[in-house]
Amino acid sequence: MSGAARSGPATGRLAGPAPALVVFDCDGVLVDSEPISLAVTLDMLAEAGLPMTPREGYDQLLGRSLTTIATWAEEEHGVTLTQDHLSAMRSRLIARFREELRPVPGVAEAVGALPWPVCVASSSQPDRIRLSLELAGLLPLFEPHIFSASMVSRGKPAPDLFLHAAAQMGAPAEACVVIEDSPAGIAAARAAGMRVIGFTGGAHAGPANLAEAVANSAPDAIISAMADLPACLGTGG
Incomplete structure (x- = not known):
């Protein structure tokens, strides 16, 4: 999907209204897996x-x-x-x-600072998502709002998983903000009509050339540290 219709991604605050729901990918966003x-x-x-x-x-x-x-x-x-x-x-x-397995640095504090509902939408199987979050000490922040690609017919980069998560959480797609680290996930969020923040602070960022890959995927904003997420979303945390 082309990003030609959008200006370059912001590195500060995400443009637009406050979200009704913040949707987190798991691998590379919540846990350094x-x-x-x-x-x-x-x-x-x-x-x-x-x-x-x-x-x-x-x-x-x-x-x-x-x-x-x-x-x-x-x-x-x-x-x-x-x-x-x-x-x-x-x-x-x-x-x-x-x-x-370890959590992404600063993620528990960042998620805890958000005043809006949150959920996880991951390509992994449900038992793996829960195990990852449990091992990283993050499960209480999200349970039971955990959604897996196994729940839909098409995985990322198709929009199905994010649309399913929004529907289950009772949030309009256009009012959701997705936090993603992969081009496939960013494409899925955009196809779902959601705003998306690209995260480039995982342990794989260097080997994956993540900063360039995420920028080329044209998210609405980019952060390289989870500590910056609350401010990017418009709350001082």
């Missing part, structure tokens, strides 16, 4: 016959559900990811999360 997830995914793809470099992985896979990745591997490369592959990946990922 992307380097772990990518390493496990690349191992699985290599075992299935599709080796990729980390940069290729970030360019092609960031923000996409495992189902979407499996479809992409089949359609674009003729590589089939079996249920054994997917089960092994989930097991490895959970084991590494339990050892290594």
Whole structure:
């Protein structure tokens, strides 16, 4: 989706009215999971016959559900990811999360400072989202308002997940603001008719060339630290 109709993304306060709902992606926004997830995914793809470099992985896979990745591997490369592959990946990922997963710095304070309803809308499976939030100490901030791509027919970059989250939360799409770190997620938010803030402060920002990738996706605003989120949304926190 082209950003030609919009001016360049702001780095300060998000333009427009206060949101009725703030929708957070999980991986790379709430929890610093992307380097772990990518390493496990690349191992699985290599075992299935599709080796990729980390940069290729970030360019092609960031923000996409495992189902979407499996479809992409089949359609674009003729590589089939079996249920054994997917089960092994989930097991490895959970084991590494339990050892290594941390929250994005400052995110609990930033979310706690927001006066509006919040929810999570992630490409991951529901049990993985909840585990990630629990391990990072963030689950009480969002439970039970957690939505997964498994609840809709199409994952990001389609708008389905964000529209589902807004409907479940009783918020008009145009009154929602999404916090996203991936081009696929930003495209999904824009396709849903929502404003979107690009976040470039995750641990994967450097290896993924995230600042450029997010800017090229034309979000409405960009922040590089979660501490800046309340002010970007128009509250002093």
